[in-house]
Amino acid sequence: MSAFALPLEDYALLPDDDCDRLIVAAKQRLGSRCVILGHHYQRDEVFRHADFTGDSLKLSRLAAQSEASYIVFCGVHFMAEVADILSRPEQIAILPDLAAGCSMADMANLVNVERCWQELATVVDVESTVTPVTYINSAADLKAFCGNHGGIVCTSSNARKILEWSFARRRKVLFFPDQHLGRNTGYRMGIPLEQMAVWDYTRPMGGLTEEQIEKARILLWKGFCSVHQMFRPEHIDRFKAEYPETLVIAHPEAAFEVCEKADYIGSTESILATVKAAPPNTRWLVATELNLVNRLHQECKADGKHVHFMSPTVCMCSTMFRTDPQHLAWILENLAEGRVVNRIEVPEVVARPARQALDAMLSVV
Ligand code: CIZ
Numbered sequence: 001m002s003a004f005a006l007p008l009e010d011y012a013l014l015p016d017d018d019c020d021r022l023i024v025a026a027k028q029r030l031g032s033r034c035v036i037l038g039h040h041y042q043r044d045e046v047f048r049h050a051d052f053t054g055d056s057l058k059l060s061r062l063a064a065q066s067e068a069s070y071i072v073f074c075g076v077h078f079m080a081e082v083a084d085i086l087s088r089p090e091q092i093a094i095l096p097d098l099a100a101g102c103s104m105a106d107m108a109n110l111v112n113v114e115r116c117w118q119e120l121a122t123v124v125d126v127e128s129t130v131t132p133v134t135y136i137n138s139a140a141d142l143k144a145f146c147g148n149h150g151g152i153v154c155t156s157s158n159a160r161k162i163l164e165w166s167f168a169r170r171r172k173v174l175f176f177p178d179q180h181l182g183r184n185t186g187y188r189m190g191i192p193l194e195q196m197a198v199w200d201y202t203r204p205m206g207g208l209t210e211e212q213i214e215k216a217r218i219l220l221w222k223g224f225c226s227v228h229q230m231f232r233p234e235h236i237d238r239f240k241a242e243y244p245e246t247l248v249i250a251h252p253e254a255a256f257e258v259c260e261k262a263d264y265i266g267s268t269e270s271i272l273a274t275v276k277a278a279p280p281n282t283r284w285l286v287a288t289e290l291n292l293v294n295r296l297h298q299e300c301k302a303d304g305k306h307v308h309f310m311s312p313t314v315c316m317c318s319t320m321f322r323t324d325p326q327h328l329a330w331i332l333e334n335l336a337e338g339r340v341v342n343r344i345e346v347p348e349v350v351a352r353p354a355r356q357a358l359d360a361m362l363s364v365v
């Protein structure tokens, strides 16, 4: 029986080493017809097979430029959607495990964002006053919502420029789904905390008064990342009590109090670039996903740099972790036989306005 006919369950029992060999062989057979994109938060056993690695911004650009027929996205669902939206119609985006979602992205959906928009419209003229900005960590229909309402997408690499773009057009921003990225970015642009109000999507009018809505320059959706919320300012204090020379770098999805204590704040790409460019023998405490931090530590230790994970408890992104060598082997062997599994396809009625919001972002940065 040819390997591609094996059901997924049979791959689940294969040891990683066997999957590794199957992945390498299938990749060879596929050649330039297939490109594998690997997000920084992927585990090593998957990451090592990626043709390109990066954050979602870099990878979405690469997806748009790719000539491959198959774009295999080792990341989470919204990233494969972006790859599908930005690639040519004949290209096929694939997510190795369909259950690889993002708990933060799931905190906003079209129903509660539309309700929010309608509720805001009872207080302000939304279309002329509020720019909807969605973090790339969101479903395609929310990107489409932004495209349909003069809004835009941002990532953690470009959030500041995107907010500047937004404020150049309208007085207020509705930022979803991550309150922390919105708050940390807004604050560093000079917007005081009192002018940022949290929109609690479980409550009528977001739990805000008309006065609070009128006063707010940024309405922050009450979403968060379960991985980045684990980092606490006490972790920094405790670590620095032992190693006072430590430099701290935090992802902007981390809480405001953590970012306040950090020497640097940056996206995954910026964390990697900053620590790699730092002088030898420096010590770093990093607030982002564990796989990235462990890899950075390995890469930097030859320079005598020490790279530590901020939290005392292990916090990997459990949804990124779902993509394992077994799923990758399964989809690649099928592709090598011409069989597409786990295609992510965004309907054109959603993809068109979502593309508009993504293109707006790509033209800004
Ligand atoms: O935008 C991304 O890829 C994410 C999820 C984080 C980051 O900072 O790169």
Ligand code: SF4
Pocket: 041, 076, 101, 102, 103, 104, 105, 137, 225, 226, 227, 228, 289, 317, 318, 319, 320
């Ligand atoms: Fe989503 Fe957080 Fe995982 Fe990033 S680390 S994919 S925001 S759950």
